[in-house]
Amino acid sequence: MAVSTVAVLGLTAACSGSGGGSGGDGKDEKPGRADATSATAKLEKAALASGDVKKYKVAKESGEANQGKGAPQAGRVNPAECRPLSEMLTAAAPPKSKAHVSRTLSSTDVAETTTTEVVLLAYGQADAENTMDTLRTATKSKKCATFGDGGHRYIGVRPQPAPVGGDEAVSYKLASRAGEFLDRDRVTVVRSGSTLIAFRASNVFDPESAKSDEEGEAAGLPEKFRDGVTADPKVADAIVDAQLAKLAEAGKR
Incomplete structure (x- = not known):
């Protein structure tokens, strides 16, 4: 489904910080904050809600849920050129974005263990395009096949086929170890005008469950009784x- 909304939601204008005053009465207060609030409100209208995607539940991330999930600080990601990859792994706003909102989708099928986080990010047009360029470069860099971000070590970073839609898209996969488990992520970032949408699908690979699944398959155990991870x-x-589709529709209002 190809959807192109070159001036989606007027976010570039909403985040420009230009125009609008208080008639020269000296009472203007932080216009940048007001612009970010306006951009956030527009993103909220475009964000997915319950009923928008069949067979998926939609949850809104609270401010508490995002505590400690800020964008990676300068110097924390090593090699530094891999920072764009790490920035899209959090439900927080990267430095150059003006506003963001996030949603988490989970399947109503209990056998489906993958969850998907969807983050909408408002940028200026030039920053949106540059962000995609640096992200695309990082996914292809051999230096970023493995990289660190604070206490996390990401491995197996590989570019993936991107979906058709928006103005351009970048997709990659990566994983990190958590004890005996392997946390796996597939990230797809789509640009539509000056808005970026980061989709992050995640699941956990459990070696013991995988072994049980293989044994169950060999024994003829129906698939619905396997973990399927x-x-x-x-x-x-x-x-x-x-x-x-919802982003495009919101841009018409």
Whole structure:
């Protein structure tokens, strides 16, 4: 589903900080903050809600849930050129974005263990395009096949086929170890005008469950009784299509 909204939501104008005063009465207060509030309100209207995607529950991330999940600080990511990859792994706003909102989608099918986080980010047009360029470069860099971010070590970073939709898209996968488990992520970032949408699908690979699944399959155990977590997570096309469609619709209001 190809959706192109070159001037989606007027976010570039909303975040410019130009125009609008208080008639020269000296009472103007932090116009940048007012612009960010306006941009956030527009993103909220475009964000997915319950009922927008069949067979998925939609939850809004609270401010408490985002505490400690800020964008990576300068010098924390090593190599530094891999920072764009890490920035898209949090439900927080990267430095050059003006506003953001996030949603978490989980399947109503209990056998589906993948969750998908969707983050809408408002940028200026030039910054949006530059962010995609640096992100695309990082996914292809051999130096970023493995990188560190604070206490996390990401491995197996590889570019992936990107979906058709928006003005351009970048997709990559990566993983990090958590004891005996492997946290796996597939990230797809779509640009539509000056708005970026980061889709992050995640699941956990459990070696013991995978072994049990293999044994169950060999024994003829029906698939519904297996854990089904051996496959890499994927961003569902239905989620991408629904979010792009809602973004386009919000831009017409």
